[in-house]
Amino acid sequence: MREQLHRLETEVGAAKADLPMGLSGVFLTHAHIGHYAGLIFAGHESAGAKKLPVYAMPRMADYLSTNGPWDQLVRYDNIGLVPIRDGVETRLNAYLAVTPYQVPHRDEYSETVGFVVSGPTKRILFLPDIDDWDQWDRDHGHTIEAMLAKVDTAYLDATFFDDHELPGRDMSAIPHPRVTESMSRFEGLSRAERDKIRFFHLNHTNPARYPGSDAARTIRNRGYKVAKMGERVCLD
Ligand SMILES: [Zn+2]
Ligand SMILES: [Zn+2]
Known part of the structure; x- marks a missing residue:
């Protein structure tokens, strides 16, 4: 996540300070390691993001809401799940x-x-x-x-x-x-x-x-x- 955020900043300029982690949102494809595990850095022990919008399909959202450590991101409002269909x-x-x-x-x-x-x-x-x-x-x-x-x-x-x-x-x-x-x-x-x-x-x-x-x-x-x-x- 660190490297990717840095690369994004290099490509498109400094992040807006009012956006969580400088991101307007994250769209998730699925729960395989390279496609969602970086979300953990939005959490309390790391960036402590505030309501980073995370767009997720129903099963994906349910999985994040009901399994540690992801459920803590949801409970602490580090991420805000937005349903997609x-x-x-x-x-x-x-x-x-x-x-x-x-x-x-x-x-x-x-x-x-x-x-x-x-x-x-x-x-x-x-x-x-x-x-x-x-x-x-x-x-x-x-x-x-x-x-x-x-x-x-x-x-x-x-x-x-x-x-x-x-x-x-x-x-x-x-x-x-x-x-x-x-x-x-x-x-x-x-x-x-x-x-x-x-x-x-x-x-x-x-x-x-x-x-x-x-x-x-x-x-x-x-x-x-x-x-x-x-x-x-x-x-x-
Ligand atoms: Zn896969
Ligand atoms: Zn893959």
Whole structure:
């Protein structure tokens, strides 16, 4: 959290003093370690934030409210839970709205969502974790292609490049769409559609995180991009 807040300040300027931790709010995708655990720094022993708005789906909110140490954040009003619902837009101001879309994932403690962030004229899809593209369609009626058509930029789950990354672990038990599989799936799309895709959420084992790797080169050659740390997208 410290590093991320520092990076945010470097990118967009000093935080407003009247905002808790300098943040207008936090949208949670799901209760996996890299996606919510940093919230603990809003707590009494750390920043002691006052009512940091945390936008959360029903199960996620329930989990935070009923399990330590998160429930203390709720009881001490360090965070203020704001309910969001699958497919329902939350309008933050005249320029910005966020809509969660539930996706299939290992939902041990919470449901999992991706977000469509809508600006004045442009939209991005933020989808760090999903088990399988086809299952999204089967379970929730969303095809990734239809979702791509609705946005201008799409940050897509690229946890693993292929099936050979985790020696000693059964990778079929960790179902993210492999980058190789996603690239093949999107092969038939127009150049403009493929151009929207930025692979992100790369596991440390994913060779594509090195721009000079064969994996990263393959991604570029096939018309896709790997997201860069600190990159910004204009929503107008
Ligand atoms: Zn996850
Ligand atoms: Zn994740």
